[in-house]
Amino acid sequence: MPREATSPGQAAPRRSAMVHIIGQNVGVILAAIVLLVSIAAFCGMFLLQQDRLPGNFEVTSTVNNTMPLALAAIGQTVVVLTRGIDLSVGGVIDLTNALAAIWLTGSTLHMLGVSLLIVLIGAAAGLLNGLVVGLGRLQPIVVTLATLSIFQGLAIRVLPQPGGEVPPSYTDFLVSTNGPTALLFLLAAAIGWMVLRRSRLGVNIFAIGNDEQSAIALGVNAMRTKILAYMLGGALYAIAGLFLAANATAGDATTGDGYTLTSIVAVVLGGVNLFGGRGSAVGAICGAFITTMIVNILFFAHINPLYQSFYEGLFLVIAVVLGALIGRLVRGSR
Amino acid sequence: MSSAAAEPDKASPAIAASSVSKAFGGVQALHAASFAAQAGEVHALVGENGAGKSTLIKVLGGRIAPDSGGVALDGRPVRFASPADAARSGIGTVFQELTLLPWLTVAENLLIGHEPRRFGLVRRAALAPQAEQVLAGLGIHHIDPRALAADVSLAERQIIEIARVITRHPRVLLLDEPTSSLVEREVEWLFARIRDLRAKGTAVVFTSHRWNEITSIADRITIFRNGAEVGTFTGIDEDEAITLMTGQRVETMYPPVPPVPAGAEPALELVEGSVNGTAQLAFTLSAGEILGIGGLAGQGHRELFSGLFGAPPLPRGRIKVDGKQVHIRRPSDAIHASLGIALVPEDRKSEGLLLPLPVRDNLTLPILSSLSRFGVIRGAVERRMCRDMIARLAIRTPNAAQPVGALSGGNQQKVLVGRWLLAESRVLLLYDVTRGVDVATKHEIYELMLRLAGEGRAILFYSSDTEELAHLCHRVLVLRGGRIAAELAAPALNAEAIVTASVREAHAA
Numbered sequence: 001m002p003r004e005a006t007s008p009g010q011a012a013p014r015r016s017a018m019v020h021i022i023g024q025n026v027g028v029i030l031a032a033i034v035l036l037v038s039i040a041a042f043c044g045m046f047l048l049q050q051d052r053l054p055g056n057f058e059v060t061s062t063v064n065n066t067m068p069l070a071l072a073a074i075g076q077t078v079v080v081l082t083r084g085i086d087l088s089v090g091g092v093i094d095l096t097n098a099l100a101a102i103w104l105t106g107s108t109l110h111m112l113g114v115s116l117l118i119v120l121i122g123a124a125a126g127l128l129n130g131l132v133v134g135l136g137r138l139q140p141i142v143v144t145l146a147t148l149s150i151f152q153g154l155a156i157r158v159l160p161q162p163g164g165e166v167p168p169s170y171t172d173f174l175v176s177t178n179g180p181t182a183l184l185f186l187l188a189a190a191i192g193w194m195v196l197r198r199s200r201l202g203v204n205i206f207a208i209g210n211d212e213q214s215a216i217a218l219g220v221n222a223m224r225t226k227i228l229a230y231m232l233g234g235a236l237y238a239i240a241g242l243f244l245a246a247n248a249t250a251g252d253a254t255t256g257d258g259y260t261l262t263s264i265v266a267v268v269l270g271g272v273n274l275f276g277g278r279g280s281a282v283g284a285i286c287g288a289f290i291t292t293m294i295v296n297i298l299f300f301a302h303i304n305p306l307y308q309s310f311y312e313g314l315f316l317v318i319a320v321v322l323g324a325l326i327g328r329l330v331r332g333s334r
Numbered sequence: 335m336s337s338a339a340a341e342p343d344k345a346s347p348a349i350a351a352s353s354v355s356k357a358f359g360g361v362q363a364l365h366a367a368s369f370a371a372q373a374g375e376v377h378a379l380v381g382e383n384g385a386g387k388s389t390l391i392k393v394l395g396g397r398i399a400p401d402s403g404g405v406a407l408d409g410r411p412v413r414f415a416s417p418a419d420a421a422r423s424g425i426g427t428v429f430q431e432l433t434l435l436p437w438l439t440v441a442e443n444l445l446i447g448h449e450p451r452r453f454g455l456v457r458r459a460a461l462a463p464q465a466e467q468v469l470a471g472l473g474i475h476h477i478d479p480r481a482l483a484a485d486v487s488l489a490e491r492q493i494i495e496i497a498r499v500i501t502r503h504p505r506v507l508l509l510d511e512p513t514s515s516l517v518e519r520e521v522e523w524l525f526a527r528i529r530d531l532r533a534k535g536t537a538v539v540f541t542s543h544r545w546n547e548i549t550s551i552a553d554r555i556t557i558f559r560n561g562a563e564v565g566t567f568t569g570i571d572e573d574e575a576i577t578l579m580t581g582q583r584v585e586t587m588y589p590p591v592p593p594v595p596a597g598a599e600p601a602l603e604l605v606e607g608s609v610n611g612t613a614q615l616a617f618t619l620s621a622g623e624i625l626g627i628g629g630l631a632g633q634g635h636r637e638l639f640s641g642l643f644g645a646p647p648l649p650r651g652r653i654k655v656d657g658k659q660v661h662i663r664r665p666s667d668a669i670h671a672s673l674g675i676a677l678v679p680e681d682r683k684s685e686g687l688l689l690p691l692p693v694r695d696n697l698t699l700p701i702l703s704s705l706s707r708f709g710v711i712r713g714a715v716e717r718r719m720c721r722d723m724i725a726r727l728a729i730r731t732p733n734a735a736q737p738v739g740a741l742s743g744g745n746q747q748k749v750l751v752g753r754w755l756l757a758e759s760r761v762l763l764l765y766d767v768t769r770g771v772d773v774a775t776k777h778e779i780y781e782l783m784l785r786l787a788g789e790g791r792a793i794l795f796y797s798s799d800t801e802e803l804a805h806l807c808h809r810v811l812v813l814r815g816g817r818i819a820a821e822l823a824a825p826a827l828n829a830e831a832i833v834t835a836s837v838r839e840a841h842a843a
């Protein structure tokens with residue numbers, strides 16, 4: 001390079017790498033802070049009323065109860081990052097939960113095979129979403145609203161009445177009541193996220209969520225990326241369905257319905273941008289636990305269960321408004 | 335990456351298009367156009383907007399497939415499925431629409447598809463250092479690779495986009511309007527890079543509306559008109575080129591500027607103002623006057639213009655309109671302030687127009703309340719108003735129902751001006767309105783400006799084209815560091831004086 005070439009601009013004082021990392025991960029950091037605050041609030045209320053801190057039992061049941069939502073939220077994150085949205089979460093969980101209740105029997109090997117098959121069925125459900133969204137160039141919200149009903153219908157067909165039975169060994173493996181061992185699965189999910197973030201698929205997911213046309217010009221296969229994102233989402237909802245079955249030791253073809261909305265709530269609380277291209281599954285996991293902590297706090301505050309959704313909504317609005325304000329402050333202070 | 339295929343045939347051009355046609359809807363963008371660029375030459379494509387330059391670049395760069403005709407690389411016919419596909423054959427393209435991904439970092443954008451990897455996974459920690467190295471290798475030291483693309487300036491984004499393409503060593507480099515958002519120093523940098531590439535045998539094709547840039551770097555010039563080439567030239571002067579581009583002789587590029595009528599009232603005053611909170615800035619703009627604002631980029635022009643429009647307000651200063659003090663906190667304050675202040679911004683896509691909406695809605699949006707009776711828009715009145723304005727500004731659109739996004743850049747600009755005329759704004763803030771606009775439309779905009787000034791409107795005019803300021807303004811204020819470095823009027827007002835005042839102390843500082 002000839003040295004006489006003038007530099008095209010003056011170097012502005014640089015912000016340190018740390019400042020950049022904080023600025024670019026405000027969403028996750030805020031979600032973690034909100035989670036810590038809500039845990040502290042919960043512990044405080046628990047201490048006041050029980051004269052002790054939450055013990056092994058409380059922690060374990062909180063973790064076990066949150067696992068399905070955390071997994072569904074990770075799946076939803078992957079889809080939302082592509083600038084999509086997946087309303088079929090509830091239907092996929094219904095279906096996989098129902099299948100788990102009737103298929104999970106027999107030897108360990110058999111249960112392992114069945115579990116794997118159910119995860120593949122979840123991925124196939126995602127494949128259907130992805131194909132229609134990607135090939136048909138249709139709005140994800142419309143497509144997944146339709147498939148939500150389809151999967152719900154299939155689930156009722158598989159398990160018309162709540163029932164079935166999940167062997168205790170299966171429950172012990174996924175959601176042991178002796179300790180919060182399920183956290184290990186979350187750790188695995190978080191590591192999986194880190195790997196995805198660094199894989200070609202991960203880069204492509206973020207790229208099309210930022211600007212699909214630009215990404216295509218840069219050589220990203222947008223259609224394949226979307227299909228894979230919905231498949232990954234579907235597989236994660238299926239795992240959520242398995243955890244739900246393990247937790248309840250039985251199946252129910254409507255048990256997943258609520259997860260469509262709560263997974264979106266967790267994603268928003270986790271700082272994932274609903275318009276795609278920005279966010280982290282780690283944030284979504286925090287978002288899922290925040291949702292659970294809010295319910296726990298309301299319980300200990302003796303809020304009439306009839307008003308529970310009112311307060312849940314109120315907390316959600318406050319959290320989102322505060323998050324947006326703080327995010328703006330951090331990004332604006334350059 | 336340059337492929338190790340057969341030795342290129344010396345007689346064949348590095349890249350060529352033969353009889354390429356392409357239609358979008360009913361518009362024939364390219365009509366049996368042919369073009370060829372040799373290895374080791376810089377080839378300028380010039381023509382009015384809509385002449386087919388950008389479409390040709392898109393065809394050559396693999397972004398769109400032609401309806402008929404073909405592209406050849408080193409004499410071999412090729413067909414590209416996508417720009418990425420073309421890139422694999424050694425064609426690097428910087429399209430007019432930038433392709434940076436806003437919420438990724440500069441480093442991620444720069445290295446996308448070529449990230450440092452280990453075991454197939456991106457080494458995220460190595461991204462920024464590697465990007466820093468790539469940028470430094472191209473002489474760029476002022477862009478922080480860790481910043482988000484959304485947080486760097488338009489010019490820096492353009493530079494990153496160019497850097498991303500040239501760092502992959504293309505054999506053919508296509509640049510569509512690469513300099514439109516760059517200031518002189520950045521253009522110099524780009525041209526130094528282009529000369530390097532030319533010396534290494536790269537064929538460089540670029541489009542530009544700035545004639546002095548074209549003559550300073552291009553070895554050959556191909557002129558386009560109405561979707562086909564007029565011819566390829568080596569030495570051609572601007573007047574000749576414009577004649578060929580427009581198909582008619584434009585007598586004088588700049589119409590004569592009549593003087594401001596004596597005793598004109600001040601229309602807009604800024605008293606004790608500041609664009610950055612420290613530097614003082616004050617001026618008076620009279621009715622019927624065109625006051626130019628000049629200077630290097632980043633000296634506070636943008637802040638001044640958006641500040642006067644309240645988007646966001648100036649950090650300090652009192653604004654008087656028609657002698658009365660007004661408080662402008664947001665754009666609606668400016669629009670309704672006494673005489674009405676209107677801003678026509680440079681980025682009409684994100685700051686001014688609603689592209690998918692028809693010309694009609696874009697014209698009448700600010701005056702809908704006065705157009706309505708009992709909350710219902712009076713359709714007949716609106717239609718008549720729009721028809722008149724389209725005719726008056728010679729907006730080239732089939733009808734008022736056409737989405738604004740389908741018009742050319744210059745005509746979009748006219749729609750914005752028309753909006754503020756309908757709103758009866760008497761003070762117009764025109765911010766680089768001719769950027770990326772073709773010569774003929776530029777000429778129309780100049781005449782429109784003078785007509786508006788003649789009607790007693792006051793115009794504050796910033797342009798990145800110094801010639802424009804020198805030829806169209808009654809006075810020019812040169813800004814430096816948010817201060818007025820010089821005020822130039824009649825006999826002393828020329829492009830050289832503006833440039834001199836812009837840079838005089840910039841080096842000493």
